[in-house]
Amino acid sequence: MTGSDDDRPVAPFELELWRLFFEIRIVGLTLLGILSFIPAVGIGAVIGVVIFAAALPFNIAMREVLPRLQRGPWWIPALDALIVALAIALQPDVGSMGLLVLLGSTSQAATAGWRRTAVAIALGSPALLVAMERYHGTDGVAETLAFLVVSISVAVFVAAIAGAERDARARQDQLLQGIDAIVWEAHPYPFERAVITGDTRELFGLDAATLSEPGAWLARLPAFDRAAVVRRSRTAIEAGRDHELTYRVVDAEGEFRHVRDRVRVVRGSDGRVVTARGVVVDITDEVRVRESNRNLAELVERVPVGLVVVRADHDDGFTTVSVNPAYEALTGRSATALVNTSVTGPLDGPGADEMQRLLLDVVLTGRVRRRAEAGDLRADGDRIISLEAFPISDDPEAG
Numbered sequence: 574m575t576g577s578d579d580d581r582p583v584a585p586f587e588l589e590l591w592r593l594f595f596e597i598r599i600v601g602l603t604l605l606g607i608l609s610f611i612p613a614v615g616i617g618a619v620i621g622v623v624i625f626a627a628a629l630p631f632n633i634a635m636r637e638v639l640p641r642l643q644r645g646p647w648w649i650p651a652l653d654a655l656i657v658a659l660a661i662a663l664q665p666d667v668g669s670m671g672l673l674v675l676l677g678s679t680s681q682a683a684t685a686g687w688r689r690t691a692v693a694i695a696l697g698s699p700a701l702l703v704a705m706e707r708y709h710g711t712d713g714v715a716e717t718l719a720f721l722v723v724s725i726s727v728a729v730f731v732a733a734i735a736g737a738e739r740d741a742r743a744r745q746d747q748l749l750q751g752i753d754a755i756v757w758e759a760h761p762y763p764f765e766r767a768v769i770t771g772d773t774r775e776l777f778g779l780d781a782a783t784l785s786e787p788g789a790w791l792a793r794l795p796a797f798d799r800a801a802v803v804r805r806s807r808t809a810i811e812a813g814r815d816h817e818l819t820y821r822v823v824d825a826e827g828e829f830r831h832v833r834d835r836v837r838v839v840r841g842s843d844g845r846v847v848t849a850r851g852v853v854v855d856i857t858d859e860v861r862v863r864e865s866n867r868n869l870a871e872l873v874e875r876v877p878v879g880l881v882v883v884r885a886d887h888d889d890g891f892t893t894v895s896v897n898p899a900y901e902a903l904t905g906r907s908a909t910a911l912v913n914t915s916v917t918g919p920l921d922g923p924g925a926d927e928m929q930r931l932l933l934d935v936v937l938t939g940r941v942r943r944r945a946e947a948g949d950l951r952a953d954g955d956r957i958i959s960l961e962a963f964p965i966s967d968d969p970e971a972g
Contacts, residue, residue: 587684587735591645594681595636602629617664628656647685647693650724653678654697658704665708672720675701679724680731687732691725754855755781757790760848776855778825793822795829806836813838813846819856831860879903882965883916883932891916891932903958904950923948924958931962939964 602624608614609621635646657671675697683690698721705717755771769784777784777793784790794802802820809816818834833856839848873880879900883891893916896908904911906919916932917925927947934942941963949956 587645587739588639588642590684591639591681592636595632595639598632599629599636602632616667619663620660620667623656623660623663645682645685647682647689648696649682649693650675650679650690651693651697654694654701658697658700661701661704661708669716672716675720676724676727680727683728683731684735687725687728690728690732694721694724694728755784755853756850757853758848758850771853776824777822777830793824795821795823809836810838810846810849813840813844829857830855831857873897881911881916885932885936889933891929920950921952922950922954924950924960928960928962931960935962935964 606624609616759767836851841847
């Protein structure tokens with residue numbers, strides 16, 4: 574259910590939010606610790622000692638271990654409550670400010686589910702209530718109870734939003750799993766890390782989390798291709814231009830896969846590039862077909878047998894579509910003179926009539942027809958040639 578607690582592992586986008594959360598706390602605690610040593614500010618040097626001795630090292634450590642966590646640290650509000658209670662005991666004037674800090678950690682912890690967050694608040698509230706009652710009296714208790722009500726309300730609200738976002742991303746991932754492509758997004762520029770989703774295991778034998786690690790996707794490009802691909806993409810991105818790249822990727826089996834990467838560049842309100850998104854499609858089969866066709870075309874050009882492709886017209890005639898060099902030599906005419914004309918029009922030898930009859934028979938029966946001995950295709954020639962005609966489909970989906 575949306576916003577509820579469960580045992581699912583933390584999603585990559587949630588890890589990013591937690592990392593941002595701890596980075597903001599690190600900056601804020603550092604500034605607060607420095608200010609606490611300035612007498613005119615009135616915070617108290619003892620608070621600075623607590624910050625630099627315990628709070629700051631803990632937040633730095635949490636930022637570093639985040640990638641190895643299976644779930645978000647939902648227990649942070651309980652720990653923060655204990656630290657705030659200690660700070661109030663050392664410096665009673667920081668009570669209200671401490672409650673605001675707790676509200677911030679409660680909001681972030683709620684992304685892991687409001688029930689767990691409520692448990693964390695409940696675990697930390699006794700120490701907080703004792704500290705506030707001792708140093709702030711009745712007003713302190715009332716202020717703390719009001720905080721507890723507000724924080725739980727905020728937790729429920731934030732958990733609902735986080736759950737809706739999680740569900741939306743899950744539906745998007747399910748949709749992407751149904752197409753033969755992967756989608757990536759790199760933010761912010763210059764894209765040291767990209768988030769990759771889609772059917773990566775089916776296409777490349779690697780899971781999306783592995784490919785999303787810093788430098789992992791580029792590492793799959795062959796060394797000979799990597800520099801050129803990066804240079805072309807970087808040039809287009811810096812110019813804010815959408816573009817398309819084709820390159821090779823090494824899959825989990827060590828085989829080369831050809832891909833097409835369509836990249837869309839997104840600019841911010843100030844015109845600077847902030848995000849790039851791409852759709853990567855495996856075109857290995859397409860490339861192999863093109864290579865096969867190219868090899869076949871080279872064979873056709875070199876084979877010492879005259880080949881001509883014709884198209885049937887509505888009036889039982891046939892128009893020449895293409896010829897090979899051997900056919901040009903056989904007829905004594907260039908491809909320019911033969912193509913887009915009647916297949917027998919430029920020919921004046923007795924073999925032209927034989928060709929016309931064979932082609933008509935193929936159209937009527939759909940079968941291969943041969944003539945072992947036929948007249949020359951040139952009037953001044955006396956060769957005996959053989960003719961063979963067979964149908965080919967112009968439907969690209971046909972076998």
